[in-house]
Amino acid sequence: MSLPSKAFQHWLHGIAPNTSTADVCRSSGVKRTTLAQQLVRGKVAESSLVSISRAFDVNPFDALAHFEAYAALRGTPVPPTDAELVSQVSTMDMLRAVVDRSEHPDGLRTLDLAGTPHPSSVRNWVDAIDDGDLRHRVSDAVGIAPQNFSAYLTSNRLPPELALATSREAGVGPAGGLVASGLVTEAEAGWPSGARLDALNRLSDGELALLAGERLQAFGKSLRRQEHELDRTQRIWDNLA
Structure with missing residues (x-):
């Protein structure tokens, strides 16, 4: 899932009405080419929204709730179990x-x-x-x-x-x-x-x-998988040498 570019641009205008795209990217750390590509495709990544929200002192959770796909985030927060x-x-x-x-x-x-x-x-x-x-x-x-x-x-x-x-x-x-x-x-x-x-x-x-x-x-199993992968990779390199 991603955010519709038109809705994103409307949201962005609301929090930074007089800020250029270049300045938005410079402040947020989002690459200008990345954001431009997302806007052209009509789908902006949630991670871009989060980075921009933080740069302009907007809570990313509230920013996501602005979009229809994240309507579940609206209203009184449900505490975690x-x-x-x-x-x-x-x-x-x-x-x-x-x-x-x-x-x-x-x-x-x-x-x-x-x-x-x-x-x-x-x-x-x-x-x-x-x-x-x-x-x-x-x-x-x-x-x-x-x-x-x-x-x-x-x-x-x-x-x-x-x-x-x-x-x-x-x-x-x-x-x-x-x-x-x-x-x-x-x-x-x-x-x-x-x-x-x-x-x-x-x-x-x-x-x-x-x-x-x-x-x-579970941690031990994960380590063993990594060890097996490393061992298999090393054997491949040894055979190629």
């Missing part, structure tokens, strides 16, 4: 939390969590809201093959239209996937400051340990 919040805690931070609890079982937990997104944020978010059939419902809703949907999750990417469809099919607020994919930040999506840490601290010791174990296992 604890499962969504915890999904956006990185594996390393989760392991640190396990150690912190073992060393300070009765202490106040104030870990300095890394920002979003993290290396498995998209897959973890989908896993957190999946009732067992979510992937197939999303695939049917947007007309994408399940294996292609899975490929996005493996690469920790999620196009905005898939993020919204996944939220809708899971019955959660529309912001989670946009945060997990890195299109908008937690603050831009209206997530309360410290919400991820609060949700992490609400996990019992057992819940935290089990979840950290699952994350570590």
